[in-house]
Amino acid sequence: xxxxxxxxxxxxxxxxxxxxxxxxxxVQDHFVSxxxxxxxxxxTSFETAFEKTKENWARDLKLSWNGSMDLEDSTPFMRTxxxxxxWSNDRKALKYTIIHIILIFLSAFFMNTKAFEVSVSIxxxxxxxxxxxxxxxxxxxxxxxRKYPNHILTLHQTSMFWFFxxxxxxxxxxxxxxxxxxxxxxxxxxQNSQYSISELLLxxxxxxFLISVMWFSIISQKKYLEQIEKVKPFLKYLS
Numbered sequence: 418x419x420x421x422x423x424x425x426x427x428x429x430x431x432x433x434x435x436x437x438x439x440x441x442x443x444v445q446d447h448f449v450s451x452x453x454x455x456x457x458x459x460x461t462s463f464e465t466a467f468e469k470t471k472e473n474w475a476r477d478l479k480l481s482w483n484g485s486m487d488l489e490d491s492t493p494f495m496r497t498x499x500x501x502x503x504w505s506n507d508r509k510a511l512k513y514t515i516i517h518i519i520l521i522f523l524s525a526f527f528m529n530t531k532a533f534e535v536s537v538s539i540x541x542x543x544x545x546x547x548x549x550x551x552x553x554x555x556x557x558x559x560x561x562x563r564k565y566p567n568h569i570l571t572l573h574q575t576s577m578f579w580f581f582x583x584x585x586x587x588x589x590x591x592x593x594x595x596x597x598x599x600x601x602x603x604x605x606x607x608q609n610s611q612y613s614i615s616e617l618l619l620x621x622x623x624x625x626f627l628i629s630v631m632w633f634s635i636i637s638q639k640k641y642l643e644q645i646e647k648v649k650p651f652l653k654y655l656s
Contacts, residue, residue, distance in 0.1 A: 419449060423463050427452075428654055430471070434478045435491060437569040438651055439644040440498055448474075502572050506640070510632040517544075517628045525605035534598040538591065541624070544631035545587055548580040551638050558645060559638070565655050571644040577637035583630050590623045 427448050431441045448470055455466035471478075477494040517540050524536035552559055562574040594601060604617065 419453070419463070423467075424449070425654075426467065431478075432568075432654075434480060435489070435569070436478075436495055437498075437572050438648045438655075439571040440495065442647060442651060444474075444478075444494070499572055502640075503576075506576070506633055506636045509636050510629050513544075513632040514625065514629045517541075518624070521624075522605055525602045530599045530602055533602045534595070537594060537598070537601070541587070541590065541594075541627060544628060544635060545580055545584075548577075548631060548634045548638065551635070552578075555638075555642060558642060561645060565652070568655055570648050571641055573637040573641035573644060577634055577641050579637070580631050580634040583627060586623060587627055590620070590627055593620060593623075 427445055428441075431445055431448070434441075436444060448467075451470045451473065452463065452466040455461065455469050456463065459466075474494075478492045480490040480492055482490050520540055521537055524533050524540075528536060559577065562570045601620065
């Protein structure tokens with residue numbers, strides 16, 4: 418069993434590696450387990466076991482800049498975790514985006530123009546308003562990370578606000594759509610499209626971009642709320 422002083426030493430070391438706190442907690446568990454194993458197997462002191470464990474993690478926890486747009490130094494371990502998280506969120510967002518696109522196609526075939534206009538408006542707007550509702554509902558929790566500007570509480574804390582950044586794009590799409598909803602409906606029915614090729618590509622690109630970003634934000638919000646509950650007990654150790 419480790420003392421509070423020993424656990425504090427591990428915490429401070431991991432904090433120096435600029436790990437997001439939710440990931441730090443997982444790494445801390447690995448550190449504690451590996452240190453205890455070294456002590457048990459070699460009958461050595463905590464300090465020696467701690468140094469041995471740091472050596473084992475040295476490559477994964479080496480701070481460096483990898484040439485990305487983010488100018489902050491980070492560790493290979495953190496970059497790997499970021500890619501896994503983003504890929505997981507991307508897949509889920511894509512799944513929901515495809516469902517929305519299918520619903521839009523179905524409404525084009527089985528609804529009149531007025532009903533199609535209402536259906537598309539709801540389909541495109543519902544994720545935005547749901548993300549906004551979640552933000553308002555959990556406002557204090559979702560803004561908690563701003564109290565700790567020197568630390569990342571979880572990698573989900575910035576992407577959960579992406580839906581705000583596409584507000585202008587969302588409004589632009591709705592403006593284009595409301596001007597002539599029958600044009601989009603006829604296009605989706607594979608009739609003669611009244612859009613030029615460039616207009617058509619822009620419209621579909623906007624549609625895919627809007628829905629996927631909204632769902633990415635919603636998924637990030639959900640995961641942030643889950644992770645922040647694990648992080649809260651650790652916040653007392655942050656300056």
